Amino acid sequence: MNAPDRFDTFLLGDGEKKVTEVADTRIPSASTFTFNKEDHTLGNLLRSQLLKSPHVKYSGYRIPHPLVSSFELRIQTDSTLTPRAALQQACRELVSDLSTLSREFTKEWELRKMVGDGAKGDDKDGKGKVPGR
Amino acid sequence: MxxxxxxxxxxxxxxxxxxxxxxxxxxxxxxxxxxxxxxxxxxxxxxVPTMAIDLVEVDENTSVLADEFIAHRLGLIPLNSKQIEDVLYTRDCDCDQYCENCSITLTMHAKCTGDEIMKVYARDLVVAEPRPNEWVGNPVITDEAGLGPVICKLRKGQAVRMKCIAKKGIAKEHAKWAPTxxxxxxxxxxxxxxxxxxxxxxxxxxxxxxxxxxxxxxxxxxxxxxxxxxxxxxxxxxxxxxxxxxxxxxxDAVVQQGIKVMQQKLAAVLQELAGDENRNGNAGGDGFGVQEPDGMQGGDYGVDQGYTTPYVNPGATSQWGGGATPYGATPYGQSGWNQ
Incomplete structure (x- = not known):
């Protein structure tokens, strides 16, 4: 009845921004980024990627309300780069990792297709178990 | 670490x-x-975006099943979504309601004339041309007899005639769009x-x-x-x-598409962060091919509620003659829906 529309979980509203930054007033080099229409998929991914950077002192995310599709990502850095720069760097690293993964997967899949073409003829439903390795 | x-x-x-x-x-x-x-x-x-029937216009339904019941079943039929990049989201399309760039029309037209109970299968859905590419919108049929899932059963004299509009969507909105x-x-x-x-x-x-x-x-x-x-x-x-x-x-396409969707999410964040720095809000066309839904909101979605509009469309001369169905040459003849 008063449930939010399903598309509200992934479509930005009018004038709504994907990301907004609010700098922390008490701690230097700390910011809270609010991501709209995103969830754990992106939140946890960025959180863990940020933690890999030696310049990031703190990174954590939370979803303030389960019915509101947004999350807050808090980042504190050692002032060699701003939280925003750290976030941008994390995003770029992830995009490049995903490209590597895509390439690797294509390569392996083609390889598998060449090797497996002869053997998999009878097992159309794919339920058969072939021992691994 | x-x-x-x-x-x-x-x-x-x-x-x-x-x-x-x-x-x-x-x-x-x-x-x-x-x-x-x-x-x-x-x-x-x-x-991961796929195609699924999202709007059903019921012209005739004398089966024992309610309109919305059949509409729901139609929605759950898997439709081929190969190279779905060729299809636009309806909300991003320039058209008023839906058009051939952002939707695929499938028609179902069946009447039972024999004494036996007749089953209507997914193969009886006729895909209208033109469509964005040659695969997209075909019902997925994997059984050996080539029938696909059963949609409904008809007794003698009963008939169903429906126009189904398939749209692109993601499983976050409705599970019928799930690729896995x-x-x-x-x-x-x-x-x-x-x-x-x-x-x-x-x-x-x-x-x-x-x-x-x-x-x-x-x-x-x-x-x-x-x-x-x-x-x-x-x-x-x-x-x-x-x-x-x-x-x-x-x-493998599911994996590749999943990777792509993740990259688009990240690209959208990067674009937003870069845009902010320039102080002009929306920097627009910088490097990343962000396919994010643009400002479009609301409007089009109102239309989706009309699952079962008993809306007769005399203009729609679907290629009904095309013998793709076994019921094609039956009482309704070759020339579109008998008006």
């Missing part, structure tokens, strides 16, 4: 495909962290990281059998030894995926 050890031979994710079938892929993902693997899993489950029926996901089958604390009656090892195939894949091998010290710094880095496709996309 100590990532030195794993960077020796290779940087970046690694994939080993253990099994591949027309509708299933079993692979191991290595050299990534748990968050990355889980994000990929979540994206493939819920955010399930994705198996496991890491650390021997529970060496102790992320699990098993409940047991007598013996946890007997009561919680491990997946032998995954367990033997781990190079460390074997169950936890009593004298082994617990490495509390260890993190999982090997993930076992078992992806089962519904048939609208090949399993």
């Amino acid at each position: 100590d990532y030195g050890a794993m960077d020796i031979d290779q940087v970046g994710p690694r994939v080993i495909i253990r099994e591949s079938f027309p509708n299933r892929a079993d692979f191991v993902l290595e050299h990534v962290d748990l968050a990355f693997a889980n994000s990929l899993r979540r994206t493939m489950l819920a955010e 029926s399930a994705i198996g996901f496991e890491y650390d089958p021997n529970n060496k990281l102790r992320h699990l604390d098993y409940w047991y009656e007598v013996d946890p090892i007997k009561e919680w059998p491990v997946d032998d195939r995954n367990a033997s894949w781990e190079s460390e091998g074997g169950p936890q030894q009593d004298d082994e010290t617990f490495d509390y710094n260890a993190v999982p880095s090997r993930f076992f995926f078992d992806l089962e496709s519904i048939g609208n996309l090949e399993p």
